[in-house]
Amino acid sequence: MKPLLAALRAVLVLTAVCGVLYPLAVTAVAQVPGLKDHANGSPVSVNGRGVGSELIGQSFSDADGRPLRRYFQSRPSAAGDGYDPTATSASNLGPEDIVDRDGEPSLLSTVCARSRAVGELEGVDGSRPYCTGSGVGAVLSVRPDRVTSVNEPCPAAPFVAEYRGVKVECATPGQDPRAGRIVPVRGAAPADPAVPADAVTASGSGLDPHISVAYAELQARRVAAARGVPVGAVRALIDEETTGRALGFMGEPVVNVLRLNIALDRAAPRRG
Amino acid sequence: MGATTAGILFVGSLILVLVAVHVPLGDHMHRTFTSRHHWTAERLIYRIVGVDPDAEQVWSGYARSVLAFSVVSVLALYGLQRLQGRLLLSLGYGGVDPDVAWNTAISFVTNTNWQAYSGESTMGHLVQMSGLAVQNFVSAAVGIAVAMAFVRGLARRRTGELGNFWVDLTRAVLRVLLPIAAIGAVALVAGGAIQNLADPHTVTTLTGAEQTITGGPVASQEAIKELGTNGGGFYNANSAHPFENPTSWTNWIEILLILLIPFSLPRTFGRMVGDRRQGVAIVAVMATLALLSVTLLNTAQLAHHGTVPESVTAATEGTESRFGVSNSATFAAATTLTSTGAVNSFHDSYTSLGGAVTLLNMMVGEVAPGGVGSGLYGMLILAIVTVFVAGLMVGRTPAYLGKRIGPREIKLASLYFLVTPMIVLVGTGIAMAFEGPRGSMLNTGPHGLSEVLYAFTSAANNNGSAFAGLTVATTFYDVALGLAMAFGRFLPIVLALALAGSLARQTPVPASAGTLPTHRPQFVGMVAGVTLILVALTFFPALALGPLAEGIH
Numbered sequence: 045m046k047p048l049l050a051a052l053r054a055v056l057v058l059t060a061v062c063g064v065l066y067p068l069a070v071t072a073v074a075q076v077p078g079l080k081d082h083a084n085g086s087p088v089s090v091n092g093r094g095v096g097s098e099l100i101g102q103s104f105s106d107a108d109g110r111p112l113r114r115y116f117q118s119r120p121s122a123a124g125d126g127y128d129p130t131a132t133s134a135s136n137l138g139p140e141d142i143v144d145r146d147g148e149p150s151l152l153s154t155v156c157a158r159s160r161a162v163g164e165l166e167g168v169d170g171s172r173p174y175c176t177g178s179g180v181g182a183v184l185s186v187r188p189d190r191v192t193s194v195n196e197p198c199p200a201a202p203f204v205a206e207y208r209g210v211k212v213e214c215a216t217p218g219q220d221p222r223a224g225r226i227v228p229v230r231g232a233a234p235a236d237p238a239v240p241a242d243a244v245t246a247s248g249s250g251l252d253p254h255i256s257v258a259y260a261e262l263q264a265r266r267v268a269a270a271r272g273v274p275v276g277a278v279r280a281l282i283d284e285e286t287t288g289r290a291l292g293f294m295g296e297p298v299v300n301v302l303r304l305n306i307a308l309d310r311a312a313p314r315r316g
Numbered sequence: 317m318g319a320t321t322a323g324i325l326f327v328g329s330l331i332l333v334l335v336a337v338h339v340p341l342g343d344h345m346h347r348t349f350t351s352r353h354h355w356t357a358e359r360l361i362y363r364i365v366g367v368d369p370d371a372e373q374v375w376s377g378y379a380r381s382v383l384a385f386s387v388v389s390v391l392a393l394y395g396l397q398r399l400q401g402r403l404l405l406s407l408g409y410g411g412v413d414p415d416v417a418w419n420t421a422i423s424f425v426t427n428t429n430w431q432a433y434s435g436e437s438t439m440g441h442l443v444q445m446s447g448l449a450v451q452n453f454v455s456a457a458v459g460i461a462v463a464m465a466f467v468r469g470l471a472r473r474r475t476g477e478l479g480n481f482w483v484d485l486t487r488a489v490l491r492v493l494l495p496i497a498a499i500g501a502v503a504l505v506a507g508g509a510i511q512n513l514a515d516p517h518t519v520t521t522l523t524g525a526e527q528t529i530t531g532g533p534v535a536s537q538e539a540i541k542e543l544g545t546n547g548g549g550f551y552n553a554n555s556a557h558p559f560e561n562p563t564s565w566t567n568w569i570e571i572l573l574i575l576l577i578p579f580s581l582p583r584t585f586g587r588m589v590g591d592r593r594q595g596v597a598i599v600a601v602m603a604t605l606a607l608l609s610v611t612l613l614n615t616a617q618l619a620h621h622g623t624v625p626e627s628v629t630a631a632t633e634g635t636e637s638r639f640g641v642s643n644s645a646t647f648a649a650a651t652t653l654t655s656t657g658a659v660n661s662f663h664d665s666y667t668s669l670g671g672a673v674t675l676l677n678m679m680v681g682e683v684a685p686g687g688v689g690s691g692l693y694g695m696l697i698l699a700i701v702t703v704f705v706a707g708l709m710v711g712r713t714p715a716y717l718g719k720r721i722g723p724r725e726i727k728l729a730s731l732y733f734l735v736t737p738m739i740v741l742v743g744t745g746i747a748m749a750f751e752g753p754r755g756s757m758l759n760t761g762p763h764g765l766s767e768v769l770y771a772f773t774s775a776a777n778n779n780g781s782a783f784a785g786l787t788v789a790t791t792f793y794d795v796a797l798g799l800a801m802a803f804g805r806f807l808p809i810v811l812a813l814a815l816a817g818s819l820a821r822q823t824p825v826p827a828s829a830g831t832l833p834t835h836r837p838q839f840v841g842m843v844a845g846v847t848l849i850l851v852a853l854t855f856f857p858a859l860a861l862g863p864l865a866e867g868i869h
Contacts, residue, residue: 047384053365054385054482055392055454058489062453062540063446066494070501070536074511079502083511085529085559094519097529099508099558102521112523119637123553129530130436130516132553134634134662136785138671138763139622140866145760151633151665152624174627181627222761228623241630242637248556248644248661254637287638293317293325295564296640305522 090306101253102302103127111165113270115308116255116263118301119242120158123250134248142174142181142228143221144195152181152228153195158244159237166262168238174228176203182231184212185224194221204229238262254298257286273312281307320618323642327610330571330646334579338599341576342583348491349464349484350588361486372477375817378465379810381481382458386425386806389451393421396447397439406440407515415794422798424451426805427459427687429541429548429657429780430797432788436530436551441513448548449537453497456544456577457488459689462809463581464588466693469816470717471589474823478816492577493544500539500573507569508562509535534559542573545687547657547780555647555660556636564638567647567660574650574658578602578685581692589717593835598695600840605684605847609677610649616670617645621867625667634662645670652677655687657780664759664767664783668867671783672859675770678777679855680847681736687778693812695843697729699834700815702846704729706832716834718824728815735807737854739776739800744769744858746796753792758785766862771797776804 074083081087086098096102103126104115111117124131137151144150149157156175163170176182180195182203191210193202198214206212207227215221240258260282268275285304288297354362354369362369373381396403397417401410412420416433423430429452433439439448461484468478505511514531521527534550538560541547547554555561561570579599586595618641620631635644644661651658652674663674677684683694704721707714714721721729747753747768757764767783774781775797782788788797833839 047381048388050365050367050381050482051384051388054361054485055388055450057361057364058454058486059392059446059450062489062494063450066453066498067445067449067533067536070498070505071511071513071533073502074505074535079505082508083505083535084514085510085512085531086508086562087529090522095522096519096527097558099562100527100529102523102527103525104523106523115523127527130528131434132436132551132557134553134556134665134784136634136662136664136758136783137624138664138759138766138785138866139624139631139633139667140761140763141759142623143760152627155624155627172627173629174623181623230626235629237629241628241632245628245633245635248634248636248659249551249553249558251553251558252636252638253558256637289317289322290563290565290568293322293329294568295638295643296319296322298637302522309522 088302088306090309096302098300098303099253100129100251101127104301104305113266115305116260116267116301119252119255120244120246121250121252122246127251129251132249132251134250135246142183143226144180150181150195152183155244156180159239162239162243166266168262170239171233172237172239172244173230173233173235175231175233178203182229184227184229185221186227187224190224192219192221192224194226253300253302255301257282257297257299260299260304267308271308271312277312278308281311319640319642323614323618323646326568326643327646330568330575333572334575337576338580338583341580342595343587345492345580345584346587348487349584355490358486358490362482365482367480367482369480369483372480374476375465375478375813378478378481379813382462382809383806385458385481385485389425389454390421393424393447393451394418396443397421400440400443403440403442405442405513409438409440412438415791416789419794419798422801423780424448424546424548425455426778426801427455427544427546427655427690428775428778428801428805429546430775430782430801431548431780432794434552435549441532444537444550445533449540452537452540452544452546452548453489453493454485456493456540456546456688457485459687460488460492460577461485461689462812463689463692466696466812466816467585467588469819470696470719472820475820476817478813478820493540496576497536497540497543500543500569501535503569504535504538504566507566508558509538509566510559511535530559538570539573541658542570542656543576545574545578545654545656547651549658555658556662561660564643567639567643570658571647571650574654574656575685577688578654578691581689585692585696591835594717597835597840598699601843601847602683602685602691602695604840604844605680606649606653609653609673609684610646613649613670613673614642614645616667616673617641620667621669622667631667631670634665636661648674649677651781652779653682653684653686655682655690655778655780657774659781662784663781664785668863671766672863672867674781675766675773675859675863676851678773678779679851681733681851682777682779683847690778697732697812697815698847699843700725700729701733702839702843703832703834705846706842712830715825715831718827719819719822720825724818725815728811728818732808732811732815733850735811736776736804739804740769740772741858743772743776743796743800747772747792752790756787756790756793758787762862762866766866769858769862772800775800778805
């Protein structure tokens with residue numbers, strides 16, 4: 045009994061020290077000028093109205109989820125319906141998640157579809173290795189007598205007509221693709237696709253406020269056209285909102301999308 | 317500068333700082349755990365707890381105190397979660413469900429911080445800071461205390477006494493963890509981590525949509541979460557969340573905090589046994605294995621082998637732009653080499669071989685450098701096993717630091733190493749045998765098995781990271797993983813203390829020409845070899861069916 049009583053008293057006193065005094069002391073220190081803004085979530089406001097946090101990414105799409113052409117687009121997000129801080133999450137799909145299941149697209153098909161959509165939006169080639177032209181994973185289920193394109197349900201025309209002399213069929217419902225050997229097909233897409241990696245993959249938090257410099261550069265022309273301003277002016281803003289590696293070697297250079305879009309609204313207000 | 321060069325400099329700068337800091341910190345911990353002087357605040361705590369700080373305990377008494385403290389901690393944390401709805405700062409969240417509350421209580425008390433819940437939608441500020449974060453401190457302190465008792469067992473002669481648990485616990489909290497955590501927390505706020513007690517509030521975004529911005533005492537919890545190798549995130553996204561880990565340099569600080577104490581404790585050990593070279597040898601084994609792992613994981617992630625990463629042209633799924641692939645891989649190595657389990661990127665989406673390295677890191681038993689305290693006693697027991705194996709080869713009675721490794725000692729050491737593989741493999745086997753637990757897998761094929769294997773490996777080794785696609789908020793996983801965490805933490809602790817007790821009683825044998833020197837590079841190589849062979853033989857079949865089957869084709 046004696047150790048249990050001692051334990052109970054120890055838990056209580058250490059809770060007071062580590063669970064009340066410590067966090068409150070840190071909170072008090074964090075409220076001094078210079079730290080206060082950070083401690084309260086780095087809020088950003090436009091014309092005095094709070095529009096979010098500099099550290100939390102946002103979607104820049106219309107009510108139907110279509111990207112707004114006048115804004116730079118953030119990365120794909122797996123947090124709730126996208127950029128939901130009450131449901132932070134990654135996709136958690138693995139590197140060989142390449143076969144769609146029951147209408148649920150695989151990670152590969154998701155990547156292919158995003159790449160195609162970004163390509164169309166930005167007017168560049170959206171093709172990638174292991175993707176079909178229609179924007180799904182180019183994956184075959186191979187049996188000696190029968191080859192199926194597993195991510196292309198009938199009546200779609202498969203992305204290749206033949207595989208090693210066997211006619212490739214579209215996928216019929218109820219058929220188990222794992223009955224055959226799963227073979228991803230690389231295809232003829234360039235090794236260095238026009239659409240950058242971060243544009244087709246979800247972040248860890250689902251709240252990533254940044255995009256790569258390459259993805260920002262890719263979007264500059266479309267945004268400039270939508271706002272009727274020279275591309276050079278938009279590129280200058282990208283430069284301003286780019287953060288390099290800390291001390292020259294930590295992390296990667298990134299562009300803060302919310303700050304960039306606010307700067308755009310200020311420099312090139314939308315007409316009408 | 318290329319991404320690879322920057323990634324190498326990132327690792328190199330961490331190594332440099334660790335090399336510089338482990339000496340003063342190790343010496344500080346040596347003073348902390350050998351000093352006879354009590355602070356006034358500490359005396360007050362001992363009076364409240366009702367113990368005599370100058371009375372020492374034998375191993376069984378020490379173990380009883382550890383277990384009593386942990387049992388009461390579990391009950392207190394369980395109660396706090398269940399009553400959440402009636403307490404302050406609950407943010408409107410009700411009591412946590414019984415099985416999740418049980419799993420979480422064990423998880424935080426065992427220094428695992430496996431999370432079957434999503435922080436931002438389950439836990440209010442009070443449970444986070446006065447329940448979960450308290451265990452971040454004290455579970456880490458328990459690990460350090462047991463390590464110190466174990467080292468005393470090696471250092472002392474002809475005594476049964478290993479120290480006083482309550483004194484070790486209190487000093488670890490007040491003199492080691494609190495000061496460093498406080499500095500770390502303020503540094504994180506400077507980078508942008510939040511620290512407030514605000515409710516979530518809704519804003520209208522630039523495009524007119526609504527977004528809820530969360531609040532919370534995050535930085536104070538984040539600092540001790542890394543420093544105490546705990547790993548339980550304030551938010552579901554853990555250290556990938558911009559409010560927990562806002563910049564590339566806070567990421568560097570968080571990795572440093574994770575590695576700081578585990579890499580400094582060997583110095584403390586060397587000082588306590590009166591031969592610093594012994595500490596250098598132990599830290600050399602840890603550093604060798606750690607460097608190997610960091611290199612492998614970075615290489616696998618940067619090479620991005622696998623269908624999806626090759627289509628994407630980089631392993632960026634589940635990683636944050638500001639960290640990039642390399643710094644994410646380095647964090648992943650640090651978190652699984654220790655018992656931390658915090659993540660700044662999601663291991664489930666890693667390349668097959670990269671994911672295999674994170675699994676392997678935990679399977680090694682988290683000794684390179686391991687969790688705070690648990691890494692040191694784990695590595696010292698491996699050194700004892702190595703001495704025994706070497707003794708068998710040359711036909712001499714094995715001894716470590718003058719202590720004979722007899723039948724009783726080697727039985728305890730062997731049992732210590734059998735506990736976790738038993739839990740991992742039996743647990744995974746049971747889960748795979750039933751339809752329900754199998755249905756929790758998000759991914760199919762070998763990757764699905766990897767998810768389950770990862771869960772039991774993480775729980776039994778008290779890591780807490782996950783292949784997070786697995787749905788673990790089910791009664792089966794809450795109960796099974798809860799048991800895995802409890803047995804995986806406390807059976808090894810009791811065995812380590814029993815071993816320490818039996819070593820402390822001995823009269824050291826004088827070194828002779830036949831004694832194996834345990835401070836030379838030869839010994840470092842042997843311990844590293846024994847560590848890898850033990851793991852390879854135990855876990856290779858399971859790894860072959862999971863990540864290796866997925867990654868090699």
